[in-house]
Amino acid sequence: MTTADIEHQILLSSGLDRTANFEHWRNGVASLFEATPANGDLDGFSADLASYNLGHFLIGASSATAQNFNRSPELVAATGVDHLLIQLYVKGECAYDADGGIGKGVAGDIVCFDLSRPMRSRTTDMDIISLILPRAMIRLMPRTIDDLHGARLDGATPLGVLLGEHMHSMAKVAPRLAGPDGSLAAEVASVLVSSALSAAIAAENGTLMDSNLQAIQVFIERNLTNPALSTDMILRQFAMSRSVVYRLFEPIGGIANYIRERRLLLAKLKLASVGTGRGSVARLAYATGFPSEDAFSRAFQQYYGIRPSEAIRNAESGIQLKRRMEFAEENWMQPWLDKLRATA
Structure with a gap:
């Protein structure tokens, strides 16, 4: 090469x-x-x-x-x-x-x-x-x-x-x-x-994490936006018993809580990507793997102490900045960052 x-x-x-x-x-x-x-x-x-x-x-x-x-x-x-x-x-x-x-x-x-x-x-x-x-x-x-x-x-x-x-x-x-x-x-x-x-x-x-926990967390990160991601999906993927998986995630708050937290952190990163018009909260919910807008809104407000619609409006300055960045012909870095992926 x-x-x-x-x-x-x-x-x-x-x-x-x-x-x-x-x-x-x-x-x-x-x-x-x-x-x-x-x-x-x-x-x-x-x-x-x-x-x-x-x-x-x-x-x-x-x-x-x-x-x-x-x-x-x-x-x-x-x-x-x-x-x-x-x-x-x-x-x-x-x-x-x-x-x-x-x-x-x-x-x-x-x-x-x-x-x-x-x-x-x-x-x-x-x-x-x-x-x-x-x-x-x-x-x-x-x-x-x-x-x-x-x-x-x-x-x-x-x-x-x-x-x-x-x-x-x-x-x-x-x-x-x-x-x-x-x-x-x-x-x-x-x-x-x-x-x-x-x-x-x-x-x-x-x-340094347990190797099984590490593998499951990597799998979760790569499937966060998949609404089918669940404990059952993970059990099938790794051929583990429910008790083993629960024990692995117990020190960090449980597997369901872990998935929800990672999705909410992803939602925070995507606030500026969904626009501020009608349906923006629903778009953010489905883009981060939540099964419904209501479930997402409840989880988001409980975790961040603010409604997602409010957080999206607060990200308007970031949206405007991204638009300016997209017009800069020499901003080659952003597409690189957007497409960066973990190894399979």
């Missing part, structure tokens, strides 16, 4: 004036962040980027001058994706606020951001390698994954060195990864990321 066989985007600052370089860069990362130069103007600005879409994951290497990055609640609603962004700082450092979690990463460190949540950061001049994986590929308990937003892995630890070197290698061979190779690379990356980040936040709390 060659680079020509793999969807990719290359941005080179050479040959571009600073304004053009910044506009290409800003539009390219618009689905991840609103980017602004740290000093407030384009004096000395430069940014280079090589990014690859491997279908199961995205990986890119970039080099840029100091900037501010902001992922606002409106941008989260507009993009509507449920992926993790893992960034290795090869050079430079960042100070960040991950939805209230304050942290700092220095050269060699690996920082994780949950793209379903707001964040902001300020960086120095930097060289970074970025990896984006669907949440369903992370082999950790869901509540542990929720704690990954803003998690920092010390680059000097053994797992930090291992994951950092692997990200270097993946970025290097990305132009030749396609088909089965890309799928295998995604599986390896998910294992390393899961192990390394669990060590970074709470290794002593048993964050």
Whole structure:
């Protein structure tokens, strides 16, 4: 396979004036962040980027001058994706606020951001390698994954060195990864990321999941929008007894509650995608696997404390932002994020 066989985007600052370089860069990362130069103007600005879409994951290497990055609640609603962004700082450092979690990463460190949540950061001049994986590929308990937003892995630890070197290698061979190779690379990356980040936040709390529970949770994630998804469907799929499945899910609130919670989180991500006209609540209910609008509305209000119709209206600014993003010819990132899928 060659680079020509793999969807990719290359941005080179050479040959571009600073304004053009910044506009290409800003539009390219618009689905991840609103980017602004740290000093407030384009004096000395430069940014280079090589990014690859491997279908199961995205990986890119970039080099840029100091900037501010902001992922606002409106941008989260507009993009509507449920992926993790893992960034290795090869050079430079960042100070960040991950939805209230304050942290700092220095050269060699690996920082994780949950793209379903707001964040902001300020960086120095930097060289970074970025990896984006669907949440369903992370082999950790869901509540542990929720704690990954803003998690920092010390680059000097053994797992930090291992994951950092692997990200270097993946970025290097990305132009030749396609088909089965890309799928295998995604599986390896998910294992390393899961192990390394669990060590970074709470290794002593048993964050690695039972293999049966992991398999069922992956199956649930891939069938959330299927109204037929149920305990009985899972029993048939995995040839397990009801008591075994109930015992597996008991520590995390039970299987029915788990499915409902994952569907409600998906609904929150899709608020900006259903429009604000008549029938928007029903469209959101059926798009997230609920059997009826009434069942969805009751569950949504109980979980979030707000009616779904109200939440949809509040997402209007995100809808407007998404429309503007769709008109930006150089926003190639959004289609990549929308189509990103977990390995089979």
